[in-house]
Amino acid sequence: MVAHSGGSYTGGGPNDTLPGLPKGSSSSSSTTGGSRGVGVEGGMGKPMLKKGPWTAAEDAILVEYVTKHGEGNWNAVQKNTSLSRCGKSCRLRWTNHLRPNLRKGSFTPEEELLIIQLHSQLGNKWARMAAQLPGRTDNEIKNYWNTRIKRRIRQGLPLYPSSEMAPSPPSQGQSQGQGQVQQAPPLPQTEEPLHQRQPVPHTAIRGRPQLQIPTRSIFQVLGGHPPSSQSSSPSPTPVLLSPQSYHQLKTSFTNSMSLFDHTGQISPSTSGLPSPHSPAAIISPYYNDPNMALAFPGFALVAAGNQYHQTSPLPSPTGGAFQFSFLPQILSPSPVYAASTPTELPSSQMYIQQVVKPEHILQEPHDHEAKLENHGDMTTNPSPSHSCSGIGLLEDLLEQTEHQAVSSNYNHSLQTQNSLLNNNNNNLQKDQECPLKSTDDNGWNTHMGSDNVPEGWQKLRNPKPF
DNA sequence: AACCAACCCAACCGCATCGGA
DNA sequence: TTCCGATGCGGTTGGGTTGGT
Structure with a gap:
């Protein structure tokens, strides 16, 4: 036969x-x-x-x-x-x-952390990730990610339980004014710094059409306030998402570089946004876990003209304020920003940073009641056809992201990830049997309950699984 | 001991890209 | 310019292994 x-x-x-x-x-x-x-x-x-x-x-x-x-x-x-x-x-x-010089055996904690970091920056670029891990193959990394990491993400588990803490945890003080990568353990010497390899040009992502997201106000999406037209200095709108929402958004940006349309353009006529638009700071859902925040940093969505971009990673907020940096050339000039010099960035790029104080932080509804309570805050968003809160808008964005993820390998991958996340509910029962698996429906580690959320913050739950 | 589900991973496939004819 | 083979990459599959009941 x-x-x-x-x-x-x-x-x-x-x-x-x-x-x-x-x-x-x-x-x-x-x-x-x-x-x-x-x-x-x-x-x-x-x-x-x-x-x-x-x-x-x-x-x-x-x-x-x-x-x-x-x-x-x-x-x-x-x-x-x-x-x-x-x-x-x-x-x-x-x-x-x-081939010689292959490393066999389990990944070391250093390698695991590096994989997580690289994936947060490169997406499913296994070969490029393998280039950063001498002796490891893309297949190995891919398998590793598709099993352990995704499982942990799906379950909302910390990637590095305290018993196997990654080496060289960043000190709290380091987070001030430094991009997230600076806090990472030493990376293998490579031909170019990580930031230099990102963003990946769209054309370099083979067969992966960008996500097609209808034009929409970033503030509608994030449930924040539209910037004051009088404001000459865009003020970030911090948003604390659930882990699931965070990963969805992060994955979308990592792979597409733009959530909005294939050109990254937002139609001024439909967005209703004045220009310049204020940036929105997506806070890492793991902000209170240095190692997790290291692996899954916050990031910001900033706008220049009608174009939105994702910034470099954000460190976790500490000491009542946090800072972030982003590329100045994609922001309208603002006198508020102070110079910063992240070392691993291309010399041709000057970074700037801004301090965000707690009083500037947008309060995100945590549950339905909070949604209603925040109604007043959200009514500034011109979104009559949707839920009056930012939650509904984010939900809508994510839903549309999902709906449009049907016609390419990349999108199929996204769906796979979403389906994994969908299984979250099914795993909850099992999760609760393990102390490390204590998560809620939205992927929140219940250890980081509301008591751990800084005053003035509220977590944005997932209105629906995805 | 038997069963089962989840995990792990080697190997496959399809597709994109590249370079030479 | 087009064709085609070689190569590389990412997604998927399926069978062995492991751990729990």
């Missing part, structure tokens, strides 16, 4: 491979006509290329070939050796398992 009797194996999908072959036993099956594309003729004189787990003998052949001829020209391997593997498979095997 041959999986594909007529042609090259590449036409086959996962269904080509029949179950039942134990891992590592494919060698013995290679002559039995078994399930995994064994080395028999595939028709038209073409040898059937083998699929499935690699054997030690195959590994040896590949290692010998690469040692002799070097990497590359992978299709030649099959031609010049007895290996019945396609070039693609050879390359993958070499890259992920056979």
